[in-house]
Amino acid sequence: MAMRRMMTETASAEKEEEEEEEEEEEVRSEVPDSLSGKYTGSFAYLTIKDRLPQILTKAIDTVHRHTDTFFAQHGQEGVEAEKRAIGLMSKLRNELQTDKPALPLTDGLPDVPQWNKYLKQQQARLGSEENASWFKAPWLYMECYMYRRIHEALQLNPPICDFDVFNEAKTQGFLESQQAINAISTHLQEINEKVKGFNETQLKAELLRLLQVALWGNRCDLSISAGVANSQKFNPLTALESLKPFILIDDFEFVWSHLINNKKKKTSETAHTRIDIVLDNSGFELVADLVLADFLITSQLTDEVHFHGKSIPWFVSDTTKKDFDWTLKQMKTSSHPQMSRCAVAWEKNVTKGVWIYQDHPFWTLPHEFCDMSLVANDLYAELQKSNLIFFKGDLNYRKLTGDRKWSYTAPFETVLRGFQPAPLCSLRTLKADVQVGLKPGLGEQLAGSDPDWMTSGHYAIIQFSNPFGK
Known part of the structure; x- marks a missing residue:
């Protein structure tokens, strides 16, 4: 009797565990879509359309206003670095405003492999018909990506790579x-x-x-x-x-x-x-x-x-x-x-x-x-x-x-x-x-x-x- 009761209790516990796992799987399968700029008129859409370009424009203006500082600290090398950094941020702004696909990072920092792996994952999720672009990929990803690309624009241009545009x-x-x-x-x-x-x-x-x-x-x-x-x-x-x-x-x-x-x-x-x-x-x-x-x-x-x-x-x-x-x-x-x-x-x-x-x-x-x-x-x-x-x-x-x-x-x-x-x-x-x-x-x-x-x-x-x- 004790053995039978123990077997019954074990079977019951296993059944409960299976039911819990099924519930967890159901939750995972019901994970809703990411907020994204693809939903026209949403807060994500308006953020990508209006606010992010404004932030980029201010960052570009800030770097430009420091031309004299860069020259005083680094001579002509600093001025040339400033021009290149502005060029990269201006290119980024254009990519954003024309809904271009996200690009792999190239500045060689330790986090680059993880960023580029994440980009490939996003491209795979969207499938072959769509690119992981500014208005189609998840808003959270693209907003983080913009700040990382701003950092990249400076990292690629020493000696001003430690400049904080904000x-x-x-x-x-x-x-x-x-x-x-x-x-x-x-x-x-x-x-x-x-x-x-x-x-x-x-x-x-x-x-x-x-x-x-x-x-x-x-x-x-x-x-x-x-x-x-x-x-x-x-x-x-x-x-x-x-x-x-x-x-x-x-x-x-x-x-x-x-x-x-x-x-x-x-x-x-x-x-x-x-x-x-x-x-x-x-x-x-x-x-x-x-x-x-x-x-x-x-x-x-x-x-x-x-x-x-x-x-x-x-x-x-x-x-x-x-x-x-x-x-x-x-x-x-x-x-x-x-x-x-x-x-x-x-x-x-x-x-x-x-x-x-x-x-x-x-x-x-x-x-x-x-x-x-x-x-x-x-x-x-x-x-x-x-x-x-x-x-x-x-x-x-x-x-x-x-x-x-x-x-x-x-x-x-x-x-x-x-x-x-x-x-x-x-x-x-x-x-x-x-x-x-x-x-x-x-x-x-x-x-x-x-x-x-x-x-x-x-x-x-x-x-x-x-x-x-x-």
Whole structure:
């Protein structure tokens, strides 16, 4: 009898496992089409048609305006390099505007084989009848491809290959946000003097406040404004209450429970908790992320924070190591004492290894994040060490979801398609037409009242997923 019962239980377990595998296969087979410029009138179409050429034109103008600088630094060699780089970017703009096929990269950087392999995969998916061109291939791929080709235009033309065509716009965004940066720096300094005496309720309230500041800081996105001034000019702390109704998914309670439970579970002085922040924009948003990271450390909700940035200039305002270091230096030498005090403390965090900045090449590849374990297993293994990963911004959300035409109610966990290195939370203001995990009817209701709700940056989400259960 016991043997028969055991055999029955085994058969039942095997049947359940088969059913789960069938369900997973069904999900994989039902993956929707990528957002693409082939859908005339879509946000992807308008982005490729209008915004990307504007960004390219500004990049070309920026390089041209630095002719004297290149001559002063490198003589006639610098001027000739500038002309060639402009020629390549002008050619790129023409390819974009005339819907030419994407071309293989040729600059010899270590990521070239992966980029060119991805191009072949896209061509194979489209079939022999269509080329992987600007308006026919997936929007996510083509937008990433444009920034990589801008980088290639400079890489092929030493001695100006390290020139950041977006640096001026990033600098302007930071300088125009001084009032807001000073406000949150001052707030942090005040909180740090009291945090050791906080009870759990006070700790939770302050985490929510700073998480929302980091969330709404994501509005300052130069790739969306096509490089036009986009900064935080007012104290963001005063607007948080009025912005709450615009948070369409608010999983803060799950985030809080996860963090406080991890803190309580620590069993020894040697046990370490770690939070990762996959960064988005430099400028005000980066400072808001650093303020949040500071609070997570001083409140002992974590022991170390790992920041993940871009290895090359990307999507106009995305954070590179140069931007990260420059921001700390600018704040340290600021005439505002609170900003300076923050930067001094943050530099100490970096020196002590409490804060770690990392920039893996994967973040500037075109792949969806569900490909990470295959394409960049070392990065995936690194993220598995985290207790919680914050993914900032719109591009990260597009890569989490694959930038596909999911239904508004599709479960977040399903859409991640196996990407779950650790518990994760997306902090994002909506600036692309993909959003999942909404309550039934909400997406349609918003579309009826505000046709641009998915792309205006007026709405936001705090969306949490835990592979080990919420």
